[in-house]
Amino acid sequence: MNRSNGLPDDGYALIVDGQVKTEFKTRESAEAGARDLKRRFPVLQIRLYDAESRRAEEFA
Template sequence: MKRSNGLPNNGYALIVDGQVKTEFTTREGAVAGARDLKRRFPVLQIRLYDAEAKRAEEFA
């Protein structure tokens, strides 16, 4: 289920250049997805959003 701002209520999401793009149930899945995107498109700004903690962190 999503919030009105597009962020998930549970799990993890990738925020790419300021927009929620993909949701994951596990942190490991989100990190793998972010790593793949960053490898293919190194200039993208990618953040990992943790719905439980309600915070996003920069993925380098």
């Protein structure tokens, strides 16, 4: 994990309402976690961060 911004150096992370919450090794597991959160809490803003490309995308 990069200490300056809290984002992982590898794998994937869920950014929930602007805060890094959970890290995952694979994209599939990150998407499954995001789907579960969105199902339980539909108003949350969830972004999926990819450490390899250093980009986050909105999860709808």
